Amino acid sequence: MIKELTTSKPTAVAIEENQIILFNDDVNTFEWVIKSLVEICGHTEIQAEQCALIVHHKGKYPVKSGAKEHLLPCCSALLNRGLNAEVQ
Secondary structure (H helix, E strand, C coil): CCCCCCCCCCCCCCCCCEEEEEECCCCCCHHHHHHHHHHHHCCCHHHHHHHHHHHHHHCEEEEEEECHHHHHHHHHHHHHCCCEEEEC
C-alpha cells in the first residue's frame, strides 16, 4: 500500500502592526517623558531615555508597537500626561 504524503506550506497571515508615535514638543521635560514611557509603555529607564533623545533630535519616534487595541489605551494615557502622541 502506498500512502500519498501531503505537505502543507505555511500560509502567510497578515498581522497588522501599529505603532505609537511620540512627537517632540517644547513643553515637557526629559524627566517627564522618561517617567511616562516607563510607567505607561513599560520601558526600562535606559530604553525610555534613548526614546526621549531620539524624539528630541528627530522630531518623532515610534515608542511602542503592537495591536491597535493594546496601543490605544497607552496612547490615551500619554496624551493625558500632556505628551503629543498618536497611533499609526
